[in-house]
Amino acid sequence: DSGVTQTPKHLITATGQRVTLRCSPRSGDLSVYWYQQSLDQGLQFLIQYYNGEERAKGNILERFSAQQFPDLHSELNLSSLELGDSALYFCASSALAGGPGNEQFFGPGTRLTVL
Amino acid sequence: AQSVAQPEDQVNVAEGNPLTVKCTYSVSGNPYLFWYVQYPNRGLQFLLKYITGDNLVKGSYGFEAEFNKSQTSFHLKKPSALVSDSALYFCAVRVPYGGATNKLIFGTGTLLAVQP
Numbered sequence: 105d106s107g108v109t110q111t112p113k114h115l116i117t118a119t120g121q122r123v124t125l126r127c128s129p130r131s132g133d134l135s136v137y138w139y140q141q142s143l144d145q146g147l148q149f150l151i152q153y154y155n156g157e158e159r160a161k162g163n164i165l166e167r168f169s170a171q172q173f174p175d176l177h178s179e180l181n182l183s184s185l186e187l188g189d190s191a192l193y194f195c196a197s198s199a200l201a202g203g204p205g206n207e208q209f210f211g212p213g214t215r216l217t218v219l
Numbered sequence: 220a221q222s223v224a225q226p227e228d229q230v231n232v233a234e235g236n237p238l239t240v241k242c243t244y245s246v247s248g249n250p251y252l253f254w255y256v257q258y259p260n261r262g263l264q265f266l267l268k269y270i271t272g273d274n275l276v277k278g279s280y281g282f283e284a285e286f287n288k289s290q291t292s293f294h295l296k297k298p299s300a301l302v303s304d305s306a307l308y309f310c311a312v313r314v315p316y317g318g319a320t321n322k323l324i325f326g327t328g329t330l331l332a333v334q335p
Binding site for chain 1: 261262268
């Protein structure tokens with residue numbers, strides 16, 4: 105158990121809908137990362153927050169947004185869902201925003217299925 | 220642009236034999252390299268990392284990795300494979316943003332299958 109929790113574990117929804125994925129980082133970690141894992145794209149970095157502020161952005165679609173709250177938990181919002189958004193979404197956390205060797209600890213993921 | 224390549228989609232090895240999972244990288248500047256393992260229906264687990272120093276890095280579950288700067292490689296190794304090592308292995312490189320972020324670029328993953 106990494107100490108990173110994600111809810112829900114599974115989510116099934118229809119095209120055009122909006123969903124929210126939730127992540128709680130390890131105790132004491134200030135940085136949260138979101139990744140998308142799909143068969144065709146592999147494991148891709150979406151976005152990083154550090155202590156409530158956006159720190160880095162990757163291949164995140166405009167239909168997707170995220171935020172980190174004062175209690176450090178984070179939410180990933182996916183809207184106008186398309187079939188291609190079906191994937192496993194991982195959250196990870198680390199103690200700091202950067203610096204060498206600051207490894208990330210991953211949650212169990214949320215499996216999103218868009219029908 | 221920074222990238223990581225895992226040339227093998229799958230590696231098959233018999234239990235008790237040594238295993239190697241290959242990874243090559245392309246980065247500007249000093250690379251920070253990582254190996255993660257993903258078991259079925261689980262998140263990624265950190266195995267080991269290379270930051271600086273000794274080229275042979277030891278990690279969890281008896282795994283080690285050898286950093287080779289001239290060949291830009293960071294292969295994962297284990298002297299004696301176990302059936303329980305069967306999983307998906309990812310190599311990753313940290314993108315250097317002047318220390319401001321730790322975002323990782325992952326390889327495509329290599330499925331390790333250890334036969335009894």
